[in-house]
Amino acid sequence: NSIWEAGISSQKGWKKPKANDDRSTKETWIKSKYQWKGFLEYTAEDGQRQEEREAKFNVDLFHASLGGDVYRVAEALAKGGSVDWKNASEGDKTALHACAVGGYTSSKDDQVDDGGGLANWQGRECAELLIQNGAKLDATDSEEHDVLECAVCGNGRREMVEFLTAKLA
Known part of the structure; x- marks a missing residue:
């Protein structure tokens, strides 16, 4: 809320x-x-037109996913970020690709406070939220790597690889 x-x-x-x-x-x-x-x-920085907002929240969604920040992912999705958007400056990776390689913490002690009282959550919760909102596990980047391949080859954490493997089963 x-x-x-x-x-x-x-x-x-x-x-x-x-x-x-x-x-x-x-x-x-x-x-x-x-x-x-x-x-x-919305704030002035979010843009005045729908196209400006979508562009901003697509980028926000990508970066929040990379950081495993579930709250910021939820906010970007609510405000118009698309799980299907591909970040051209990051090899056409989607937010789910970013989340898969971000990995993030597996213990509460490792979580980083963003200064706003919100802690970054594990990448698995972020991935689950993206998938529930329509992110495709078979989406490919510019090198034709799907999300699981990015997690395996891109230093994704073991827990993320196991999570994605289970989702594909």
Whole structure:
């Protein structure tokens, strides 16, 4: 909700429905929140036009995936980042490719705080979120490597290789 309702204060006439509100009120709220993305908060740096925002959040999604930062991945997805976008400056890798080679920590002690109180999560949680949002395990980069091949050849952690192998089975 911290992502999906961040801009609610700037929307006039909206209030979150309560448990005893009628079904129609709840449906309208849910559609406004998730389908129309009406309560997301954008900043000037995010761009004014939809194309600018998509471009920014595609890059944000890629970098958040590389860092295994589940919160930032969720935010980029909510705001228009595409799991299918290929980063031309990184060999046409997708966010899932980036996540597969990022690997990231396997213990809480190794997690890095981003200064905003949010810790980077393990790459597996990031990969799972990307897959749940339609990322394709068989997507290939400019060298025709799929996600698992990138994890194996690109210094992906053993846990990530095992996770991706299980997803392919």
